[in-house]
Amino acid sequence: MTSWVLHIDLDQFLAAVEVLRRPELRGLPVIVGGDGDPAKRGVVSTASYEARAYGVHSGLPLRTAARRCPDAVFLPVDREVYEAASAEVMTTLRTFGAVVEVLGWDEAFMAVDGDAPEAVAEEIRRRVREATGLDCSVGIGDNKLRAKLATGFAKPDGVFRLTAETWFATLGDRPTDALWGIGRKTARRLGRLGIDTVRGLADSDPDELAARLGPVTGPWLVRLARGGDSSPVTGTPHAARSRGRETTYQHDLDDWDEVREEVARLARRVAEELAAERRLAARVVVKVRYAPFTTRTRGQVLDEATAEAAALERAALDALGRFTGRRPVRLLGVRAELER
DNA sequence: TCTGGGGTCCTAGGACCC
DNA sequence: TCTGGGGTCCTAGGACCC
Numbered sequence: 081m082t083s084w085v086l087h088i089d090l091d092q093f094l095a096a097v098e099v100l101r102r103p104e105l106r107g108l109p110v111i112v113g114g115d116g117d118p119a120k121r122g123v124v125s126t127a128s129y130e131a132r133a134y135g136v137h138s139g140l141p142l143r144t145a146a147r148r149c150p151d152a153v154f155l156p157v158d159r160e161v162y163e164a165a166s167a168e169v170m171t172t173l174r175t176f177g178a179v180v181e182v183l184g185w186d187e188a189f190m191a192v193d194g195d196a197p198e199a200v201a202e203e204i205r206r207r208v209r210e211a212t213g214l215d216c217s218v219g220i221g222d223n224k225l226r227a228k229l230a231t232g233f234a235k236p237d238g239v240f241r242l243t244a245e246t247w248f249a250t251l252g253d254r255p256t257d258a259l260w261g262i263g264r265k266t267a268r269r270l271g272r273l274g275i276d277t278v279r280g281l282a283d284s285d286p287d288e289l290a291a292r293l294g295p296v297t298g299p300w301l302v303r304l305a306r307g308g309d310s311s312p313v314t315g316t317p318h319a320a321r322s323r324g325r326e327t328t329y330q331h332d333l334d335d336w337d338e339v340r341e342e343v344a345r346l347a348r349r350v351a352e353e354l355a356a357e358r359r360l361a362a363r364v365v366v367k368v369r370y371a372p373f374t375t376r377t378r379g380q381v382l383d384e385a386t387a388e389a390a391a392l393e394r395a396a397l398d399a400l401g402r403f404t405g406r407r408p409v410r411l412l413g414v415r416a417e418l419e420r
Numbered sequence: 421t422c423t424g425g426g427g428t429c430c431t432a433g434g435a436c437c438c
Numbered sequence: 439t440c441t442g443g444g445g446t447c448c449t450a451g452g453a454c455c456c
Contacts, residue, residue, distance in 0.1 A: 263455085265453060375451085376450085
């Protein structure tokens with residue numbers, strides 16, 4: 081009996097949920113992001129396939145999206161609705177009796193045994209569609225990494241299998257940032273070392289890369305390019321290591337009294353959430369993003385672990401006091417690192 | 421391209437200790 | 439007193455992902 085990993089990924093999730101409750105939007109370019117006003121600061125969370133045809137994608141500033149696709153329907157992010165839809169999908173996946181590892185709102189891994197993973201994948205897609213009205217794609221792999229990457233080839237609304245045998249034929253000539261964990265910056269660093277493709281990275285010397293990119297990162301990158309991944313699919317959700325809140329202001333704050341007030345407010349909000357989850361903060365980190373987008377952080381260790389609002393507020397304000405710059409601020413954040 | 425908000429993990433450098 | 443080397447811990451920053 082063969083063991084398989086399936087990676088399930090909902091297609092254009094946020095946009096698809098919005099179309100479900102407003103069927104008249106079907107077939108239109110739909111862009112979900114920020115508070116739905118493309119004139120404001122914010123980015124695209126999800127664009128429907130119709131909107132993607134205009135070059136709109138996740139992470140694109142809303143203003144730019146509006147310029148590229150002026151006829152799009154812009155909608156605000158509605159967390160609760162997506163969380164509910166996501167929960168329904170995950171419940172459906174659990175009806176298979178396999179281990180399900182949730183990876184966020186719209187993704188999950190499943191560990192499946194047998195000789196017909198494609199049949200299981202199609203059955204998953206059928207049940208999800210029936211229960212929720214949502215389409216998903218399924219990647220099949222002999223480990224999590226290959227299953228995850230397979231999904232990119234399965235989309236939209238399909239199934240794709242990627243194994244050790246087909247790895248290099250499928251991905252060998254692709255740029256290194258096709259891999260899960262390599263982004264633009266790392267791809268450019270690798271490029272400067274003469275490594276441009278997945279195959280090139282796979283053929284690199286792990287020790288050489290360790291010396292240049294770090295003792296853990298170097299060898300890990302080579303393993304990644306070879307498709308190696310021995311991490312298990314785990315159903316046990318792991319406890320959060322940190323909890324935070326941050327806000328980008330529509331207009332920069334230049335009054336430092338207001339900055340202090342906002343940091344205190346964010347700290348109290350984090351404290352509320354910690355108390356509700358019965359977790360304690362060990363350290364508080366304040367983040368300040370100045371108007372030209374330079375970001376600085378300062379941390380403050382707590383005398384004892386706590387979820388008390390007054391203590392978190394005091395620590396956050398202490399940390400804020402250690403910032404030297406008094407330039408206009410576009411974002412403030414407070415994050416609690418939790419006691420293990 | 422005027423760039424969200426929620427996270428996680430790794431690295432470099434300094435402090436400190438023997 | 440111009441001074442080594444190794445280990446460990448902490449902090450700030452960076453990269454990445456959804």
